[in-house]
Amino acid sequence: MFTSLLRTAGAMALCLGTAAIATPPEAAGIPDRMPLNRIQVLGTHNSYSQGVDPHVIAMLEKALPNMDRMVSALPPEKLAEFRTAHPNPVSFSEMLNYRHPSLTEQLDLGVRGLEIDINADPAGGAYADPAAYRILRAQGVTDLLPYDPTPMKAPGIKVLHMADIDFRSSCPTFRDCLTEMKAWSDAHPRHVPIFVMIEAKVQSIALLPGSAKAQPITTATYDEMDRTITEVIGHANVVMPDDVRGRYPTLEKAVLAGHWPTLGQARGKFVFLLSTATGHDGASDYLIGHEGLKGRMAFLDSQPGQSHAAFILDDNALARGNQIREEVAKGYLVRSRADIETYEAKTNDMTRANAAFASGAQIVSTDFEKPGNAYGTPYTVTVPGGGPARIAPRR
Numbered sequence: 001m002f003t004s005l006l007r008t009a010g011a012m013a014l015c016l017g018t019a020a021i022a023t024p025p026e027a028a029g030i031p032d033r034m035p036l037n038r039i040q041v042l043g044t045h046n047s048y049s050q051g052v053d054p055h056v057i058a059m060l061e062k063a064l065p066n067m068d069r070m071v072s073a074l075p076p077e078k079l080a081e082f083r084t085a086h087p088n089p090v091s092f093s094e095m096l097n098y099r100h101p102s103l104t105e106q107l108d109l110g111v112r113g114l115e116i117d118i119n120a121d122p123a124g125g126a127y128a129d130p131a132a133y134r135i136l137r138a139q140g141v142t143d144l145l146p147y148d149p150t151p152m153k154a155p156g157i158k159v160l161h162m163a164d165i166d167f168r169s170s171c172p173t174f175r176d177c178l179t180e181m182k183a184w185s186d187a188h189p190r191h192v193p194i195f196v197m198i199e200a201k202v203q204s205i206a207l208l209p210g211s212a213k214a215q216p217i218t219t220a221t222y223d224e225m226d227r228t229i230t231e232v233i234g235h236a237n238v239v240m241p242d243d244v245r246g247r248y249p250t251l252e253k254a255v256l257a258g259h260w261p262t263l264g265q266a267r268g269k270f271v272f273l274l275s276t277a278t279g280h281d282g283a284s285d286y287l288i289g290h291e292g293l294k295g296r297m298a299f300l301d302s303q304p305g306q307s308h309a310a311f312i313l314d315d316n317a318l319a320r321g322n323q324i325r326e327e328v329a330k331g332y333l334v335r336s337r338a339d340i341e342t343y344e345a346k347t348n349d350m351t352r353a354n355a356a357f358a359s360g361a362q363i364v365s366t367d368f369e370k371p372g373n374a375y376g377t378p379y380t381v382t383v384p385g386g387g388p389a390r391i392a393p394r395r
Contacts, residue, residue: 043113
């Protein structure tokens, strides 16, 4: 009897072990042999943002001219570029009328594209005393939303949207953000790769008296960025430009030849994408000493024809849908947006989101990844069909 029980227990353990091993990975419906650039995921925009204090918004609305007046002096070419990137008529309060839960909660919701804005702070303390809060406190305002300046005082790259105005971040330092992502990744092995778009804040505008002096983004900043990724995430957990280039003479030639790793090879890993708000060449200093992105951790926002071209930022799928489809068909990785400056949530309009997903852009970013927004509309963006990823459509 005892021997029989042992045999039965052993058989049950074997079955349970087999069941555990056979647990399907994330997005199990996508074959692991599928190239990385053939999947599509949901991303979030300014993923760290905890929202701007209403007192700050009210102050801005009174103190600053509307957006149309501010950009009307731009040269025609620059104005056209601005209108493409910012197509909706919105006020300052509407532009900043969103907030996100923690990175962990977003990943739990199925988000697989995060956006982190980095600000250089080599000496520490550059952004620890935001001008907006300083002005409001001097006016006697005491019910400001929480902001802890402590982590902002140490040297190192900081994460915030607009110095002195939109500075409340769920992970105030770059290392904090990466550490949170890595912890989630470790707890969810074989997840769909997480695409992390890093926007380097190479420009800032002093909108308030006593605004912080912007710290320049330099090659040293980019070296620090890569070093931090290496220390927290690790080379082995990142799909790097060198991995895609392989033996091809340039990164772009590898991309056009379809030399991306497969989904199976990229599971459990991260893909870093670097951009600025100043155009495709805004972070070109990232190439200094690393021609073609050799040895770098991130892919760089680019244009077809550049030797390092692999990732392209094309946010307006309504204006550039055909262009995005062409880029995707050639093999490039594209990020587009489902909504821009909250207008679509305000009007409950899914047109841009539908166009972005239909374009085949591999990362479609939103400010509204879960139900509930300040406008009270049902506007929420998810990957069509549900789940964290699907096969990206091709024309």
